[in-house]
Amino acid sequence: MILNSINDCCYYFQGAVNIGYVRSGENGLLIDAGIDKATIKKVLKLLKENELPVTHLFITHAHADHYGGAAYLQKTENIYTFAPAIESAILRNPILEPLYLFQGNMPLPEMRNKFLEGEPIDVDEEVAEGYLMFGEKEIKCIALPGHSINQFGLIIDEVLYAADAYFSEEQLHKHKIPFIIDAKSTLKTLKLIKRMNCVGALPGHGQYETSFQETVEANITYHLEILDSIQSMIDERKEEGISHENLVSLVCEKWSVELKNISMWMLFRTAITSYATYLVAEGKIELFLSDNKLRIKSK
Ligand SMILES: [Zn+2]
Incomplete structure (x- = not known):
């Protein structure tokens, strides 16, 4: 240290x-x-x-x-x-x-x-x-x-x-899917930080930077890419939709995340659900129940 x-x-x-x-x-x-x-x-x-x-x-x-x-x-x-x-x-x-x-x-x-x-x-x-x-x-x-x-x-x-509130680019690529509980607030917070006239910023994980706005912009782009990939995955299964459990598994596969223990499953399941609920709030997908399972489909 x-x-x-x-x-x-x-x-x-x-x-x-x-x-x-x-x-x-x-x-x-x-x-x-x-x-x-x-x-x-x-x-x-x-x-x-x-x-x-x-x-x-x-x-x-x-x-x-x-x-x-x-x-x-x-x-x-x-x-x-x-x-x-x-x-x-x-x-x-x-x-x-x-x-x-x-x-x-x-x-x-x-x-x-x-x-x-x-x-x-x-x-x-x-x-x-x-x-x-x-x-x-x-x-x-x-x-x-x-x-x-x-x-x-x-x-x-x-x-x-x-x-x-944001991660260094190295951290983003290391975690592949950053931990969030609310994608909408995450993006709003990033946009707020990008407009700040500070001399520099220090994230919780990464380097102190004077040109932190570029890293913040890279975070925005990264979250939007994850959202797009989740949207396409759900769109591809338009008729039957996808179970929540399978969505977590497919998103992890797509982003090369290997869940090695139950703690990781808990964290990634939460983050992936945050992106999905953002798409629900945007009216792009919807949740429904079938055979007593939570499923998701495009709108
Ligand atoms: Zn934290």
């Missing part, structure tokens, strides 16, 4: 999941906390070595790779924690993530792993859109939903900490 500086107050720890850091006088704000205790311990060590304080934490969204290290941070440091509403309910009750990914059923033990469920944390303040004072600094909090229900990004000194 490397500590990078963007300007005299904005920094980030570069890793598999980036962690933002903002300094304001005697105050230090971490933006997300990494996946586990080992990650946050490395962050704390680097902060100490660089004589940087840590007093506050902002969790952008309740995915375990972004908050799994927060419980240890709260146990060892005196930390004031912010999180967006709704996401905070999951942070306080992390079983909600494997529960919703498993369609509301009680998750099996193998679904309750560190990628889907972290330790519960305290949230001191639920944040709404607008400005937050942090020491001398004014932080702009912006809702960036789509990847999760109420993910927030932060703008400080014209630097956007974008969380998982």
Whole structure:
């Protein structure tokens, strides 16, 4: 893990999941906390070595790779924690993530792993859109939903900490089908970020970029390609339609995704369903039931 500086107050720890850091006088704000205790311990060590304080934490969204290290941070440091509403309910009750990914059923033990469920944390303040004072600094909090229900990004000194609102192109091709829960909000959020006049942006996974708009545009193109491929797959089966289960399987095959465990199935099934429900909302396809199975056909 490397500590990078963007300007005299904005920094980030570069890793598999980036962690933002903002300094304001005697105050230090971490933006997300990494996946586990080992990650946050490395962050704390680097902060100490660089004589940087840590007093506050902002969790952008309740995915375990972004908050799994927060419980240890709260146990060892005196930390004031912010999180967006709704996401905070999951942070306080992390079983909600494997529960919703498993369609509301009680998750099996193998679904309750560190990628889907972290330790519960305290949230001191639920944040709404607008400005937050942090020491001398004014932080702009912006809702960036789509990847999760109420993910927030932060703008400080014209630097956007974008969380998982967009991914680096490398990440997009690695995951093949990015995790989203709402394709419409995902696209709306991407269009919003593309218009932002920030000096640079840092995604949750990938590089800090000054010309981030190009990467955001590549994300839009990528989501539209997935939507098109799903639409054609359903159009090809115009008469009989396709079962939801087969759609998940065919989309994975088309995009070369191999589901290796049940956690992956839960995540990809959710993302693929998000694209399908977008097409339903657009009036292009419809859901119906046949032989007690959920099926999808073109309109
Ligand atoms: Zn995420």
